[in-house]
């Protein structure tokens with residue numbers, strides 16, 4: 001079987017993030033066949049059976065035996081060769097799946113208990129598997145035929161068509177079969193260059209050829225093809241490009257504010273949805289294999305029991321680990337998959353500031369917040385670079401940064417051609433600014449947190465490791481810590497001649513071809529000291545700490561107390577001003593604002609008020625005296641001018657006289673009203 005289809009099959013089934021549906025302790029070795037499949041290909045049908053997902057937590061690998069059996073270079077990682085199932089083993093496994101369906105990692109107290117899948121779900125799953133097997137058998141047949149007709153590009157003579165005077169392939173409508181075959185050949189040669197390369201041909205020539213073919217075959221701009229190619233050894237780059245051609249599994253996140261995963265699974269199974277837990281690593285995710293109902297319109301969806309959310313999008317929140325009663329900032333939050341997950345993890349306590357400057361997207365965010373019954377969120381629409389000037393002192397900050405989207409090409413193929421070199425300058429620039437703002441917004445002295453998580457759905461080093469490296473350099477008061485995510489690949493510590501801090505290996509990369517998730521990057525920082533260059537920011541953190549250690553007076557009690565006295569006494573603004581101020585103060589604290597910052601602002605504006613012409617009762621008495629003095633001075637100076645414009649003077653005087661009357665009338669009626677009451 002050719003590499004392409006075998007990998008596709010793998011993406012559908014073999015490399016999946018779902019938990020292995022076998023009894024705890026059953027030998028893991030059962031699931032796969034090994035390199036014999038390569039050396040001595042079994043009949044296609046046999047090889048293609050049993051695509052059931054089976055991935056342990058550390059299965060961050062993929063099958064490239066289809067391409068080349070050589071180990072990966074550089075980082076010493078090897079491709080997972082044993083991805084092909086033996087038909088007998090498959091059968092056993094299938095039987096076992098039918099018997100068992102584990103919700104062992106469910107969120108309830110009986111967390112490791114095995115639960116049986118309902119008959120309906122088994123049936124659905126089996127039907128789906130049968131269908132897959134059927135499709136794969138057909139694909140294998142087609143591939144055999146295809147192999148039989150492949151004669152004109154063969155062996156290692158990958159430059160043949162260019163040289164023999166024939167029109168280069170690039171000038172013809174692309175013959176996909178030929179391109180694919182040549183890509184395969186060149187990848188194989190690059191994998192064992194000294195043995196397989198044509199004498200006199202350089203590696204660069206082969207690379208240029210394969211990049212041209214990849215651009216044509218998969219539809220990337222030459223720039224993007226090269227950028228992504230450079231991330232991996234040749235065999236793996238090929239697997240990456242292939243994986244971008246197939247959609248990732250549909251995953252939903254259980255909203256634990258409203259239901260439990262087991263209940264939700266049962267409800268959806270009853271509606272004809274075939275699903276299973278997304279993997280041992282998540283207690284809330286469900287992978288959907290098949291559905292007879294639209295997942296965005298079920299009663300469970302509409303009543304907020306789940307949200308459609310890519311598995312990769314769980315990861316930054318899992319790394320962030322927001323705790324109940326904390327104060328969290330989600331800097332770039334729309335449409336809110338991660339915000340609402342934070343709220344669920346915090347059990348609707350504390351406060352999450354969900355920020356996104358894109359107002360149209362913020363509407364979607366608000367919609368999700370309402371639908372999912374989230375009540376601890378404040379939505380704001382700042383450019384996140386404005387933080388922490390807007391507010392600081394957070395326990396945790398999530399920056400799920402705007403990015404080029406090179407990790408989600410299967411969802412948005414326009415990324416293949418729309419991104420230019422300029423994007424990989426401007427986006428990292430913005431990401432660096434945002435990450436510094438995220439760091440400076442966190443309270444390093446937070447008793448529970450002091451954590452910043454930076455994530456992107458891009459796989460380019462410019463937007464990931466380079467940004468993190470920049471932040472480490474600019475903010476020595478943060479250090480990288482383990483993300484706590486049990487799978488994924490370590491971040492790069494060196495790339496194309498650039499060396500990064502050794503701690504970069506604590507960051508995590510996720511690739512479509514390794515874990516069958518969207519490409520993603522996650523870095524977790526711990527803030528260990530105040531931001532050094534900005535004492536103002538330190539003060540914000542100190543102020544916030546002091547505020548948080550004073551008891552919050554219950555606003556309702558206060559209001560009731562005030563009302564009791566108020567029943568017949570009328571509303572005297574001056575007398576109640578104290579209550580109003582205190583209530584405002586408490587309300588601000590509850591919402592996470594620093595009331596002191598506000599009172600500092602008020603002081604400022606009082607000073608301003610002296611300069612401007614504002615009502616005297618709003619200005620402190622000594623300021624009033626000063627103001628009176630300066631007014632007298634001013635009127636002395638202005639006197640000659642006034643007499644110069646004689647015609648204006650009477651009108652002005654009349655106006656002032658009538659406005660004085662207005663004011664005194666209003667004052668009288670106000671006093672009268674108070675008296676009446």
Ligand SMILES: C[S@@+](CC[C@H](N)C(=O)[O-])C[C@H]1O[C@@H](n2cnc3c(N)ncnc32)[C@H](O)[C@@H]1O
Nearest residue numbers: 332333334335336337338358383384400401402
């Ligand atoms: C990757 S998306 C966020 C997805 C979101 N975290 C979720 O899980 O649903 C990036 C977001 O960054 C926002 N964004 C762009 N520029 C920004 C800026 N200067 N400050 C804050 N957010 C920004 C975009 O509007 C976009 O919604």
